[in-house]
Amino acid sequence: MTQPSGLPEGIGPLSGVNVLDLSWIVAGPTVGRAMADYGATVIRVESPTRVDTARVVGPFHADEPGVENSGLYGNVNAGKWGLTLDLRIAEARDIFRRLVQWSDILCESFTAGILGRWELDYAHLREDKPDLIMLSSTLLGQTGPYNTVSGFGSQGAGMAGVQYLVGWPDYPPAGPFGPYTDYPAPRFALAGILAALDHRRRTGEGVFIDQAQAEGTLQLLAPALIDYKNGGPPLERRGNDDPQMSPHGVYACQPPEGRAESWVAIAVAGEEQWQRFAPIIGAEASLALQDRRERKDVIDDQISAWTRQRSAGEVESTMQTLGISAHVLSNTEDAASDPQLIHRDHLRRLPHALHGETVVEAPRYIHSDIPATPARPAPQYGEHNEQILRTVLGLSDKQIETLAASGALS
Template identity: 75%
Template sequence: MTLPEGTGPLAGVKILDLSWIVAGPTVGRAMADYGATVIRVESPARIDTARVVGPFHGDEPGVENSGLYGNVNAGKWGLTLDLRVPEAQEIFRRLVIWADIVCESFTAGVLARWQLDYSHLRELKPELIMLSSTLLGQNGPYNQVSGFGSQGAGMAGIQDLAGWPDRAPAGPFGPYTDYPAPRFALTALLAALDHRNRTGEGVFIDQAQAEGSMQLLAPALIDYKNGGPALQRRGNDDPQMCPHGVYPCLVPEGRTEAWVAIAVATDDQWATLAEVIGAEQSMSVEQRREHQKEIDAAITSWAAGMSGADIEETLQRAGISAHRLATTEDAANDPQLAHRNHFRRLPHSLHGETVVEGPRYILSDTPIQPARPAPQYGEHNLQILKEVLGLSDSDIGELAASGALS
């Protein structure tokens, strides 16, 4: 017996997901969307931080109410195991034999102390694929440093670059590296699956989330390593495009501010915009940069009497990149996202219904839909222990008495 198999291109792939918060669970969520069977293994003693981060159903904080946890864990099965307990470690080893992939995000060395690291698990299953995803990787002088994606953004050099040159760094919103890092990990896992399918060989993937996210700064880093200047904060300024900024526009009723982003990439685009705002049309990009303050003031004056939607429509029709800055409310009601069915409603045994983001990629012939909401704490313990491992009721009772499950 085993768990019901998913549908999609990854149907039949079996994953044990020990990761937590956002960066790691997002990888398992993506694979579950496309048919993989993912068992989310949680500690009953240490609550996943994502479970206590909002937004919450009914604005009521609680470990079963988090929208964040629900979003990054939809489609998974839930099992609680206290891996400090030897009996839980033995259950985990048995599940490893069942699995194709193990994903984890413990601080480097923790699993080795329990003999649950890749070097030990591959003895049980040589073809095992394992992803260890931490802030700075499994080795090196800082491998014991732990933290959140906001620290990862700082370590990657991204925090320092967001903001204005005469002000303190503003940093990108939220735990930034939690969002690009899973995309690198997902690609690596799919490549590892392909390698295993062709050769029968297992693979260990050591992902350093901050280091991987530095790839987004690769041109600036390579330029500096080759003798170029260090990149500095410059607000919305762009060396190739001018004007390039965010401008206030007419504020809709019920709101306190509204903004629109405008980027002019060519002289022809500038000539079109200049005609609209009443500026000199023949200026080159170098001349526009010299007169940037005056140009920004002219755009601000023009935009003040127009809605962001009208500005967006007017400039886009003229071939100029422009878009109003969407609020959370705007994004939730965006017609493009609605057309692509980005937000999915799933039945939920506690809340009646919950909303999660849809799969990240739409396939040509295979409809993709999260199979179930994120698991409640230990929701599928009995099902997994019985149907995957074949344990009897008495076996499960002894396991529970050992403290392995709670």
């Protein structure tokens, strides 16, 4: 799209698009991963002096913690080129500015205000590069009284209401698994960046995107928020209860050998499904939704009495044969052998210099005409420093040496 990247170009619709990925952990890097899968040249910039938390969170290869062992870091950075820069060093900032000139898209997730101190915020960068597309992604956005709050998506989950809304009415909030705002945020950011890229190719205009990751999660809670803001009751956590489906829950099954527990999810929607379901557990087929909800405890006991005698897989298949939604609560071993995920080739094996082989998730969609997949595993620290400095910026060995001596490459 702009000048040749100097690195071997990717294959796919974003081939020729250069991305400078200064974001970290999950919400930002996930966006760059998606663009790399589809052919963009993505340079991930980081510094070992401030370890990316994703590198120290598992799952680790062979259960061995280490900054080059994280499956999480590997999953969200596969397909990227790796450059280490310590932006506190002036020489590193010079390199960074030159890379901005090379890039079409810059993604970053520093606390609001930090890049401004180095004159690397959008206002400064667009002076030299007016057609830059830049994503600034933070928990609460670039503006507002709490814009500088630090945190991971776990903090985001608290600030986006989702932490409160997972669990049981008589228990403290259990919260979702992990840093929840990191999950919706990249979807909104990716769609926005790709729209910006389309806009730029037509108009030549640059685009700045201020993403509050919490506001992305709030989109997924919109019905509850609108209800409350317009006079309805505030949604409270309600276990697995559903106002329009009953029975609706997670039921204990006979665990397979070697496992302490096993569960199945069952969601009975509508009267016809109930009439097929009721005889199986010996319940009254004529009960209407409201009656079933009122007798939830009794019916749930009847269901459990039936499921406990069976494997979760057997319950799933019995239910699905009856046209009722059910699925085993898969653990990660189940996921690795799930015939549907295998059919979609969801867990991809990539050769890896340190581990022999690593596993990453496939792109989250299947395109009929694009065989998207990461071209390489996530970079080790500084893995492509020389290649990037030499081929993208045209630095000589001597200049690279000087740069390294300044501490800029750590």
